Amino acid sequence: xxxxxxxxxxxxxxxxxxxxxxxxxxxxxxxxxxxxxxxxxxxxxxxxxxxxxxxxxxxxxxxxxxxxxxxxxxxxxxxxxxxxxxxxxxxxxxxxxxxxxxxxxxxxxxxxxxxxxxxxxxxxxxxxxxxxxxxxxxxxxxxxxxxxxxxxxxxxxxxxxxxxxxxxxxxxxxxxxxxxxxxxxxxxxxxxxxxxxxxxxxxxxxxxxxxxxxxxxxxxxxxxxxxxxxxxxxxxxxxxxxxxxxxxxxxxxxxxxxxxxxxxxxxxxxxxxxxxxxxxxxxxxxxxxxxxxxxxxxxxxxxxxxxxxxxxxxxxxxxxxx
Amino acid sequence: xxxxxxxxxxxxxxxxxxxxxxxxxxxxxxxxxxxxxxxxxxxxxxxxxxxxxxxxxxxxxxxxxxxxxxxxxxxxxxxxxxxxxxxxxxxxxxxxxxxxxxxxxxxxxxxxxxxxxxxxxxxxxxxxxxxxxxxxxxxxxxxxxxxxxxxxxxxxxxxxxxxxxxxxxxxxxxxxxxxxxxxxxxxxxxxxxxxxxxxxxxxxxxxxxxxxxxxxxxxxxxxxxxxxxxxxxxxxxxxxxxxxxxxxxxxxxxxxxxxxxxxxxxxxxxxxxxxxxxxxxxxxxxxxxxxxxxxxxxxxxxxxxxxxxxxxxxxxxxxxxxxxxxxxxxxxxxxxxxxxxxxxxxxxxxxxxxxxxxxxxxxxxxxxxxxxxxxxxxxxxxxxxxxxxxxxxxxxxxxxxxxxxxxxxxxxxxxxxxxxxxxxxxxxxxxxxxxxxxxxxxxxxxxxxxxxxxxxxxxxxxxxxxxxxxxxxxxxxxxxxxxxxxxxxxxxxxxxxxxxxxxxxxxxxxxxxxxxx
Ligand SMILES: Nc1ncnc2c1ncn2[C@@H]1O[C@H](COP(=O)(O)OP(=O)(O)OP(=O)(O)O)[C@@H](O)[C@H]1O
Ligand SMILES: [Mg+2]
Numbered sequence: 160x161x162x163x164x165x166x167x168x169x170x171x172x173x174x175x176x177x178x179x180x181x182x183x184x185x186x187x188x189x190x191x192x193x194x195x196x197x198x199x200x201x202x203x204x205x206x207x208x209x210x211x212x213x214x215x216x217x218x219x220x221x222x223x224x225x226x227x228x229x230x231x232x233x234x235x236x237x238x239x240x241x242x243x244x245x246x247x248x249x250x251x252x253x254x255x256x257x258x259x260x261x262x263x264x265x266x267x268x269x270x271x272x273x274x275x276x277x278x279x280x281x282x283x284x285x286x287x288x289x290x291x292x293x294x295x296x297x298x299x300x301x302x303x304x305x306x307x308x309x310x311x312x313x314x315x316x317x318x319x320x321x322x323x324x325x326x327x328x329x330x331x332x333x334x335x336x337x338x339x340x341x342x343x344x345x346x347x348x349x350x351x352x353x354x355x356x357x358x359x360x361x362x363x364x365x366x367x368x369x370x371x372x373x374x375x376x377x378x379x380x381x382x383x384x385x386x387x388x389x390x391x392x393x394x395x396x397x398x399x400x401x402x403x404x405x406x407x408x409x410x411x412x413x414x415x416x417x418x419x420x421x422x423x424x425x426x427x428x429x430x431x432x433x434x435x436x437x438x439x440x441x442x443x444x445x446x447x448x449x450x451x452x453x454x455x456x457x458x459x460x461x462x463x464x465x466x467x468x469x470x471x472x473x474x475x476x477x478x479x480x481x
Numbered sequence: 482x483x484x485x486x487x488x489x490x491x492x493x494x495x496x497x498x499x500x501x502x503x504x505x506x507x508x509x510x511x512x513x514x515x516x517x518x519x520x521x522x523x524x525x526x527x528x529x530x531x532x533x534x535x536x537x538x539x540x541x542x543x544x545x546x547x548x549x550x551x552x553x554x555x556x557x558x559x560x561x562x563x564x565x566x567x568x569x570x571x572x573x574x575x576x577x578x579x580x581x582x583x584x585x586x587x588x589x590x591x592x593x594x595x596x597x598x599x600x601x602x603x604x605x606x607x608x609x610x611x612x613x614x615x616x617x618x619x620x621x622x623x624x625x626x627x628x629x630x631x632x633x634x635x636x637x638x639x640x641x642x643x644x645x646x647x648x649x650x651x652x653x654x655x656x657x658x659x660x661x662x663x664x665x666x667x668x669x670x671x672x673x674x675x676x677x678x679x680x681x682x683x684x685x686x687x688x689x690x691x692x693x694x695x696x697x698x699x700x701x702x703x704x705x706x707x708x709x710x711x712x713x714x715x716x717x718x719x720x721x722x723x724x725x726x727x728x729x730x731x732x733x734x735x736x737x738x739x740x741x742x743x744x745x746x747x748x749x750x751x752x753x754x755x756x757x758x759x760x761x762x763x764x765x766x767x768x769x770x771x772x773x774x775x776x777x778x779x780x781x782x783x784x785x786x787x788x789x790x791x792x793x794x795x796x797x798x799x800x801x802x803x804x805x806x807x808x809x810x811x812x813x814x815x816x817x818x819x820x821x822x823x824x825x826x827x828x829x830x831x832x833x834x835x836x837x838x839x840x841x842x843x844x845x846x847x848x849x850x851x852x853x854x855x856x857x858x859x860x861x862x863x864x865x866x867x868x869x870x871x872x873x874x875x876x877x878x879x880x881x882x883x884x885x886x887x888x889x890x891x892x893x894x895x896x897x898x899x900x901x902x903x904x905x906x907x908x909x910x911x912x913x914x915x916x917x918x919x920x921x922x923x924x925x926x927x928x929x930x931x932x933x934x935x936x937x938x939x940x941x942x943x944x945x946x947x948x949x950x951x952x953x954x955x956x957x958x959x960x961x962x963x964x965x966x967x968x969x970x971x972x973x974x975x976x977x978x979x980x981x982x983x984x985x986x987x988x989x990x991x992x993x994x995x996x997x998x
């Protein structure tokens with residue numbers, strides 16, 4: 160007993176930063192191991208590929224994290240991605256300028272998020288239920304709109320974007336930075352970010368302190384919907400088609416990334432850098448497993464085990480000296 | 482659990498006066514806090530032993546160690562002559578050590594009966610004997626003289642009533658050693674009397690009792706001996722007959738205070754808020770005025786409708802009739818947001834449910850109402866966030882290692898200081914304090930009352946709700962008495978005596994009780 164207490168003597172200041180560093184160390188460690196054990200991992204081609212794989216989940220995970228911090232969950236993001244590919248594809252094929260098509264697609268994401276907010280705030284539905292409902296119906300609506308077919312996008316410039324790089328870094332990864340920096344400022348340095356935490360911790364206390372709880376919830380789901388629609392645009396660009404069944408299960412990957420990144424499903428605990436790192440750790444594991452010729456089924460098992468291990472240790476350290 | 486009420490309190494093994502429990506160098510460190518420095522103390526069988534001390538002195542920590550809620554860092558606990566590990570609550574209960582904790586730790590969604598027997602349910606072939614349990618629970622509650630139903634959901638009761646249930650629960654488990662951690666904080670006078678009767682009865686049955694409180698008169702009323710903790714150190718133990726108020730306070734805070742109730746009279750200014758025949762859920766037809774520079778006290782039993790009245794003023798609930806005037810003009814207050822915009826501030830009664838974001842930092846909690854002010858359109862000013870929080874921490878002497886410590890790691894009284902402190906920087910015109918000094922130590926109480934005067938001198942008005950009569954009595958310029966949702970009497974500063982006010986607050990309730998039996 161006494162050793163434990165002495166070890167825990169120092170207050171854990173800046174826990175977030177510390178945990179972030181640990182995750183970063185884990186990611187670097189994985190990269191070092193994979194570079195040494197495979198010949199192809201460290202190639203420019205593979206790294207670009209890995210960054211592309213991780214980027215989209217990373218952006219989804221950021222939006223998801225906002226929602227989870229308020230104590231909610233957004234199960235619809237995978238379906239929103241798929242639906243957004245359809246919207247973007249249809250608009251572009253109809254001759255709408257790409258810029259406008261993207262804007263409209265993003266607005267569709269915002270609308271879906273607002274709808275979630277409405278269901279939770281005004282209809283009193285649990286977040287799990289309302290977003291589960293959107294998950295299934297959005298896929299249905301998308302299938303109706305496309306008659307179950309894929310729509311090939313006939314616009315080369317649009318597709319070029321996701322294949323190209325800027326300064327040697329894939330454009331898709333730049334998009335993570337484009338989302339990540341404002342998201343970081345929003346969550347950690349603006350009052351709306353503080354409100355996300357306070358609502359997740361105690362909605363009643365926040366309300367009595369003058370926080371607009373309803374608006375905060377609307378905001379979280381809207382941002383999640385926006386991130387998902389944005390990922391939909393990126394995915395449409397990457398695969399060149401609009402297909403409502405795309406991004407199956409991405410919501411779970413986003414949640415997993417967020418949780419690996421230190422977000423608490425009970426709310427009020429989370430960051431932006433955590434889920435980003437979480438997403439790239441997951442991407443690295445998948446990529447590495449491919450290179451090492453590990454059976455794809457095993458990859459899923461490893462991912463599951465990793466979630467348990469990381470969250471367990473995170474919880475242990477959070478509980479600290481007790 | 483199949484015992485009947487008669488078997489609930491088995492005779493103690495030890496004759497009265499022998500040492501039943503002894504602490505030898507008991508110590509507890511939390512990360513960043515040395516909460517309990519090695520303490521040596523012996524409790525005698527059958528005594529009522531009071532423990533007093535400032536907020537954060539380590540009282541609750543001591544209790545948590547004794548009840549196995551937390552592991553100790555070092556030291557020994559000797560129970561009936563044998564060292565006891567006390568590693569789990571279960572072990573403590575098996576020995577006969579039970580506690581009623583400072584914050585009610587029961588399941589609010591379960592019934593009273595289910596809570597009473599939680600962990601020791603009465604079941605036959607794996608099927609819960611619900612009806613039998615309700616009956617048995619009701620019998621125990623009646624037997625203790627509490628007028629409460631056993632079949633209702635715990636959350637439907639007031640906090641005070643929940644506390645009584647927690648006390649009842651603690652007595653039904655072959656208890657030999659029972660700890661009360663500030664049990665009267667949320668109790669009305671009448672409930673407190675019921676509790677004291679229970680405690681005295683337990684004592685005659687040979688149960689040893691530890692009684693923690695910030696209210697000196699309770700300590701002198703109940704205790705045989707009293708121990709004082711300061712900063713985790715045991716400063717001394719006294720026989721109650723050989724000590725007095727002043728000595729204990731001096732031991733607690735290492736300085737003396739001449740006067741707890743600091744009262745300055747200001748000439749009341751213009752009316753800030755006026756309620757005209759206001760009705761809503763839990764109260765009806767309430768008319769009153771709050772003027773600049775005055776404290777309006779609302780006294781009554783818990784559940785008399787005072788909190789409902791002020792939360793309605795504050796926009797939390799809808800009014801059903803009547804009018805609210807703000808600075809002479811009729812206003813519609815549809816949300817807390819509207820109220821705050823007008824210039825109201827509310828420190829609610831339940832810090833756990835309404836007052837605090839427990840798993841967030843002290844600093845964030847303190848700044849929550851003023852983030853708009855300490856940020857520009859986009860960003861929060863980190864410097865201001867820091868200075869504002871640190872100022873409240875210093876002004877109210879909130880005992881915390883840093884502003885980034887979690888609110889949940891503070892002692893109960895220090896948490897209460899956050900609930901109040903967060904409004905002090907806000908610069909509101911009307912402050913509503915609902916039971917502001919629950920669980921706050923004597924020194925800080927004096928500090929808070931002094932802050933009231935500062936607010937008044939700046940032209941603010943205060944509505945002060947308290948179930949602790951001396952507090953409203955000594956501070957309120959106008960004192961309204963509530964009974965069952967109605968404003969039944971109004972007094973000026975000290976124009977009525979305690980007896981009269983109490984009768985007014987209680988009258989109808991007693992009639993009703995009389996009518997029931
Ligand atoms: N879980 C915890 N983690 C870290 N520090 C803690 C924890 N619980 C209590 N403390 C610290 O230990 C000290 C003693 O706290 P304790 O709750 O025992 O005080 P107390 O005497 O009961 O005060 P009060 O009268 O306010 O209830 C305080 O400084 C408090 O901040
Ligand atoms: Mg305490």
